[in-house]
Amino acid sequence: MGWFSEVPLEVTVAGTRFRLAQEAVEEQQEISNAFGDLFQAAGERPERDWPASGLLHLARLQLDEMVQILVTQLELPVERLSGAEITRRLTVMTEEVGLAEQRLLYEACCVGEGVDLWRALEGVGEVPIGHAFAVDGSITLTVGPDLPELGALGLKASVGGELEVMPTDVFARASSCTRDAAEIAVEVTERRQRNIRHAELVRKTQSRYDFKQALQASASDHFSIWFEGSEWNLVAWLIDHLENAGLLPFESEMDRARSTARLMGLWALHVELAAYSGEGAVGDWRHQASVWSDSGLSQEQLALLNAEDGFGLPEDEDELEMPTGESVAAIIEHYYRDGVKSLLDELGDASTFAYFWASRMDDIDYPVAAELVGAIVNDPAVLADDPENKVATYNWVQSGMHL
Numbered sequence: 001m002g003w004f005s006e007v008p009l010e011v012t013v014a015g016t017r018f019r020l021a022q023e024a025v026e027e028q029q030e031i032s033n034a035f036g037d038l039f040q041a042a043g044e045r046p047e048r049d050w051p052a053s054g055l056l057h058l059a060r061l062q063l064d065e066m067v068q069i070l071v072t073q074l075e076l077p078v079e080r081l082s083g084a085e086i087t088r089r090l091t092v093m094t095e096e097v098g099l100a101e102q103r104l105l106y107e108a109c110c111v112g113e114g115v116d117l118w119r120a121l122e123g124v125g126e127v128p129i130g131h132a133f134a135v136d137g138s139i140t141l142t143v144g145p146d147l148p149e150l151g152a153l154g155l156k157a158s159v160g161g162e163l164e165v166m167p168t169d170v171f172a173r174a175s176s177c178t179r180d181a182a183e184i185a186v187e188v189t190e191r192r193q194r195n196i197r198h199a200e201l202v203r204k205t206q207s208r209y210d211f212k213q214a215l216q217a218s219a220s221d222h223f224s225i226w227f228e229g230s231e232w233n234l235v236a237w238l239i240d241h242l243e244n245a246g247l248l249p250f251e252s253e254m255d256r257a258r259s260t261a262r263l264m265g266l267w268a269l270h271v272e273l274a275a276y277s278g279e280g281a282v283g284d285w286r287h288q289a290s291v292w293s294d295s296g297l298s299q300e301q302l303a304l305l306n307a308e309d310g311f312g313l314p315e316d317e318d319e320l321e322m323p324t325g326e327s328v329a330a331i332i333e334h335y336y337r338d339g340v341k342s343l344l345d346e347l348g349d350a351s352t353f354a355y356f357w358a359s360r361m362d363d364i365d366y367p368v369a370a371e372l373v374g375a376i377v378n379d380p381a382v383l384a385d386d387p388e389n390k391v392a393t394y395n396w397v398q399s400g401m402h403l
Contacts, residue, residue: 003139003142004044004045004052004131004139004142004166006166007052007055007166007167008051009045009046011051019050019054020050020054020057022050022125022126022128023053043131044133045139047133048130049128049130052129053125053144053167054125055167055168055171056121056124056125056129056144056145056167056171057124057125058171058174059124059171059173060118060121060122060124060174062171062175063114063117063174063178066114066115066118066174066177066181067118069178069185070086070115073189074090074188076089076090078115081115083115083116085112086111086112086115087109087113088112090108090111090184091108093184093188094184094187097188097195098191098195099187099188099191104183104184107184108184109152110153110173110176111177111180111181111184113150113152113153113155114153114173114174114178114180116150117147117148117150117153117155117173121145121147121170124144124145129163130143131143142162142163143161143162144158144161145158146161147170150173153177207250207251208250211250211259212239212248215239215259215260215263215296216232216235216236216239219239219263219296221295222267222292222295222296223359225270225280225359226360228362229359230358230359230360230362230363230365231270231359233359233364234270234355234359234366235263237355237366238263238266239263241346242259242262242266242339242342245342245346247262247338247339247342253301253304254305254308256301257297257301258335260292261297261305261334261335262336264296264331264335265335265336265337265338265340266336266339266343267285267292267332268332269336269339269340269356269401270359271284271285271288272284272285272396272401272403273356273393273396273401276392276393276396277357277388277392277393278389285329285403286325289325289328289329289332290324290325292328293324293327293328297328297331302327302331305331332403336403343355344400349394349397350373350394351373352397352401353376353377353393353397353398354372354373354376354377355373357376357390358373377394
């Protein structure tokens with residue numbers, strides 16, 4: 001026995017026989033007919049081969065599951081697309097998400113052919129596979145559904161209605177097509193999600209970079225006490241410090257307004273520390289705060305901060321045409337303690353003092369080297385006449401840097 005030797009005479013699922021509708025009816029008719037079918041040909045298999053048809057019917061049901069995956073997971077309108085178009089679209093999907101692997105391209109071909117097989121098996125359970133037999137009972141001819149040539153699946157086309165493939169092979173290919181469709185769907189979906197997350201990360205990273213660059217550019221115009229100092233480097237470090245402390249959000253306009261306000265607070269501390277060392281007068285930052293209204297804090301941001309934090313500033317557009325020095329000073333007083341706490345928590349009194357002090361020196365890198373911090377804090381000149389008022393300045397830092 002060769003042809004159809006692998007096809008069982010009964011299809012069982014979990015130990016229970018699977019019956020097609022017409023198969024069950026004919027079985028009962030034979031039971032009720034005591035004489036049986038006198039004209040039934042004697043051969044290796046039933047002339048009307050319902051078990052073989054049952055396997056093709058199960059193959060169609062299996063391919064229904066493949067189609068379900070394509071429709072629900074990949075949103076492909078399978079009902080109106082050819083198998084070749086399914087393959088093309090799956091190939092495009094994999095390439096678009098960066099999955100142009102030979103394995104997936106082959107699976108896309110298999111799934112496309114699976115769609116063609118799915119169509120060819122429509123209604124297969126209604127008509128049985130039929131056999132013709134030789135005198136010795138061997139199968140000489142098998143007729144069944146008109147199946148197309150499916151090269152990727154390794155299934156031969158029917159010739160003149162004659163079946164050239166085994167139903168067991170058809171069912172096996174239907175199962176593998178469903179698995180391939182699931183694999184493509186999962187990998188494409190996961191890669192899409194990963195690409196979305198990556199794109200969002202790139203967007204956020206670029207947005208964060210752009211915001212920090214703009215903030216540094218505007219702030220550097222205001223951190224400008226010393227003619228040949230390192231205030232540009234100080235500003236860059238302070239911005240990074242705020243970011244690392246979670247005090248530099250940037251996603252919304254309110255976030256950017258608060259981040260700018262915190263850097264303005266650090267600017268006021270910088271100006272105040274210089275004043276304690278003899279460069280200007282204590283409290284000068286209040287009179288200079290209006291510079292941020294020209295470059296740094298917009299009118300819209302001031303309005304947002306006023307509405308959210310309740311500063312009680314005037315809201316009339318004419319009165320608030322540009323942020324006033326008093327308004328900016330009120331915002332600085334509200335936010336500067338965030339910067340004080342984060343600096344003292346990370347650096348301590350001595351290093352906080354040294355980091356601001358070092359900005360008056362030329363070409364200083366931040367973070368400041370420990371040796372330079374020690375030299376600034378332990379300056380022997382303070383034991384003489386303390387010409388730069390280091391002691392008073394350090395005492396202000398140690399007392400909490402209050403404005």
